[in-house]
Amino acid sequence: MSVAEAPASVVSLRQVGRTFDGDPPVEALRSVDLEIRRGEYVSIVGPSGSGKSTLLNVLGLLDRPTHGTYELDGFDVGSLSDAERTAVRGQRIGFVFQAFHLLPHRTVLENVMLSLLYNRTPSADRKERAEQALDRVGLSHRLEFAPTTLSGGERQRVAIARALVMRPAILLGDEPTGNLDSVTTRSILELFDELQAEGLTLILITHDLDVSGRAHRVVTMTDGVLSDPMAAVR
Amino acid sequence: MTAPEVTSARTGERLKPSRFSLKDLLGEATAGVLARPARAILTALGTVLGVAALVSTMGLAKTAGNQIVTRFDELSATDVKVTPNRGTLPFDSENRLTRLNGVRAAGTVTEVDVKGALTSSVPLNDPLGINELPITVQALSPGAFGAVRASLRTGRFFDASQDDLQVAVLGPGAATDLRVNRVDQQPAIFIGDQTFVVIGILKDVERRSELLDAILIPNGVAKALYGTAGASSVQIDTDVGAARLIGRQAPIALAPNNPKRLAVEVPPQNEVVKTQVEGDVNALFLLLGGVSLLIGALGIANVTLVSVLERVGEIGLRRAVGAARRHIAAQFLLESTMLGFFGGLIGTTLAVITIVAVAKAKSWVPVLDPWLPLAAPFAGALIGLVSGVYPSWRPASVEPIAALRSGL
Numbered sequence: 001m002s003v004a005e006a007p008a009s010v011v012s013l014r015q016v017g018r019t020f021d022g023d024p025p026v027e028a029l030r031s032v033d034l035e036i037r038r039g040e041y042v043s044i045v046g047p048s049g050s051g052k053s054t055l056l057n058v059l060g061l062l063d064r065p066t067h068g069t070y071e072l073d074g075f076d077v078g079s080l081s082d083a084e085r086t087a088v089r090g091q092r093i094g095f096v097f098q099a100f101h102l103l104p105h106r107t108v109l110e111n112v113m114l115s116l117l118y119n120r121t122p123s124a125d126r127k128e129r130a131e132q133a134l135d136r137v138g139l140s141h142r143l144e145f146a147p148t149t150l151s152g153g154e155r156q157r158v159a160i161a162r163a164l165v166m167r168p169a170i171l172l173g174d175e176p177t178g179n180l181d182s183v184t185t186r187s188i189l190e191l192f193d194e195l196q197a198e199g200l201t202l203i204l205i206t207h208d209l210d211v212s213g214r215a216h217r218v219v220t221m222t223d224g225v226l227s228d229p230m231a232a233v234r
Numbered sequence: 235m236t237a238p239e240v241t242s243a244r245t246g247e248r249l250k251p252s253r254f255s256l257k258d259l260l261g262e263a264t265a266g267v268l269a270r271p272a273r274a275i276l277t278a279l280g281t282v283l284g285v286a287a288l289v290s291t292m293g294l295a296k297t298a299g300n301q302i303v304t305r306f307d308e309l310s311a312t313d314v315k316v317t318p319n320r321g322t323l324p325f326d327s328e329n330r331l332t333r334l335n336g337v338r339a340a341g342t343v344t345e346v347d348v349k350g351a352l353t354s355s356v357p358l359n360d361p362l363g364i365n366e367l368p369i370t371v372q373a374l375s376p377g378a379f380g381a382v383r384a385s386l387r388t389g390r391f392f393d394a395s396q397d398d399l400q401v402a403v404l405g406p407g408a409a410t411d412l413r414v415n416r417v418d419q420q421p422a423i424f425i426g427d428q429t430f431v432v433i434g435i436l437k438d439v440e441r442r443s444e445l446l447d448a449i450l451i452p453n454g455v456a457k458a459l460y461g462t463a464g465a466s467s468v469q470i471d472t473d474v475g476a477a478r479l480i481g482r483q484a485p486i487a488l489a490p491n492n493p494k495r496l497a498v499e500v501p502p503q504n505e506v507v508k509t510q511v512e513g514d515v516n517a518l519f520l521l522l523g524g525v526s527l528l529i530g531a532l533g534i535a536n537v538t539l540v541s542v543l544e545r546v547g548e549i550g551l552r553r554a555v556g557a558a559r560r561h562i563a564a565q566f567l568l569e570s571t572m573l574g575f576f577g578g579l580i581g582t583t584l585a586v587i588t589i590v591a592v593a594k595a596k597s598w599v600p601v602l603d604p605w606l607p608l609a610a611p612f613a614g615a616l617i618g619l620v621s622g623v624y625p626s627w628r629p630a631s632v633e634p635i636a637a638l639r640s641g642l
Contacts, residue, residue, distance in 0.1 A: 090556010
């Protein structure tokens with residue numbers, strides 16, 4: 001497979017394993033292979049303890065696999081130092097968490113601008129880009145609000161805007177609708193659909209079937225083993 | 235500082251390491267401090283008190299020291315005494331010195347060797363000798379009364395015209411011993427077999443307190459009766475500020491051939507006196523201030539540590555959006571430094587107000603080294619910096635995963 005004709009794989013895990021030290025050691029990931037192409041909408045499902053959170057951490061460079069290789073957007077991130085992984089994380093990966101993780105004492109706009117703080121975005125551009133991102137998620141009327149005054153759905157939209165603003169290669173969601181009611185969940189999922197249609201690569205971890213049902217591809221984690229129905233096709 | 239660039243194998247694109255500019259760092263740290271203003275104030279309180287205590291102590295000591303100095307300056311700063319290392323001083327020292335500009339009064343003071351003669355106030359040939367006392371006799375030139383700032387209880391001083399008359403002025407102690415209370419009847423005293431007429435009794439002298447218990451007689455008489463060859467000391471009262479100048483000029487006026495033969499006592503320089511006073515006052519309060527500063531530092535360290543633990547979610551988030559460990563540490567370190575700085579600033583302000591208020595209440599002139607209020611906030615900042623070092627490095631070990639799962 002030559003470089004020129006390779007499909008635009010944005011995530012490529014080969015034989016990735018993650019073992020946690022302990023007595024006995026816990027094998028959270030066992031030889032996981034996963035290819036995700038640019039613009040794909042993938043959800044990872046599985047019961048708790050199946051290793052899907054560990055997988056998300058590995059994908060998000062928040063954790064380092066014990067073995068195997070991981071290429072993200074062409075960067076061999078498995079071989080990188082901590083500082084280098086931090087740089088890749090800050091410039092290629094957008095996170096959306098179940099608990100939103102907005103800074104309570106900062107405005108909505110400032111929370112979104114936080115994403116551009118460490119990745120060499122000129123400070124003159126930050127405000128404009130943050131406003132665009134908030135406009136994209138439909139919150140341009142909330143720029144100067146404190147996150148604590150927003151509804152859950154609005155908070156998650158702020159978090160999504162924060163992930164979008166740095167134009168990530170992948171957007172990782174960790175139970176992004178876990179704290180939301182069903183109506184709000186639907187509106188957030190619609191937003192995800194739109195973003196995917198615009199070309200964003202989405203990887204969501206969830207155990208909510210409504211959420212996984214929207215994805216184009218569902219992979220299942222069971223006891224650290226990933227089963228990918230598409231893998232056979234390839 | 236900078237990690238090497240990361241190159242994409244596929245696109246050849248290069249990725250630059252994370253960066254946290256100084257401006258951004260300042261902005262984030264300021265926001266971090268201001269996020270919880272009440273807590274920030276409480277955190278800085280220890281530093282506020284410590285710096286306030288230190289600065290006001292130093293300022294008040296300086297202010298009070300200045301007062302004490304100006305108070306005893308006038309007496310001590312105009313007191314010059316000349317004694318010969320060997321030999322004697324001329325009896326006409328007074329005339330030589332009063333011609334110097336800056337000398338207000340000058341005169342010789344010489345202890346007279348009366349060869350064991352006892353003094354009595356009644357001409358009795360008393361075999362028991364109970365009325366005869368060994369009293370010191372001092373020969374003075376007339377100007378010496380002014381130079382020692384003598385005051386009279388009654389009578390008068392002797393003057394130049396009485397230099398060869400057998401007159402005496404009694405110190406108050408000698409007057410009591412000799413039971414001489416009044417001089418209007420010209421009482422006589424007897425030193426050995428020599429008769430002296432008492433013309434005055436001293437009330438007090440501000441210098442040379444040995445004169446209080448002595449019989450004071452003119453130089454000429456001392457020379458004639460007891461063979462006193464010359465003066466043993468010269469006392470000078472100078473204008474304020476002239477003491478050191480006179481101290482240099484007097485030996486030349488008195489012994490032009492060999493001025494080094496004379497020893498001169500001049501008042502210590504003002505600065506020296508001030509330093510001594512400040513040293514006394516400062517020691518205790520500086521200790522107190524130091525202790526409160528230490529408590530302030532511990533307070534900042536403690537609260538920074540707590541807030542680091544509280545803010546693990548924020549730390550995790552910042553790590554997730556690309557902050558390196560040192561970026562997190564730098565922010566917390568700057569936050570604690572800012573707390574220290576503002577604590578120091580407020581403390582200095584309080585201290586200056588205190589100093590001015592105390593000075594006003596006591597009608598003193600407030601005195602403060604100008605560098606003190608300028609340097610104190612930076613001392614506070616240093617305290618914040620030092621006490622932030624340990625807590626700031628704690629989040630370096632915070633796992634972003636764990637932090638993000640813990641909520642914000």
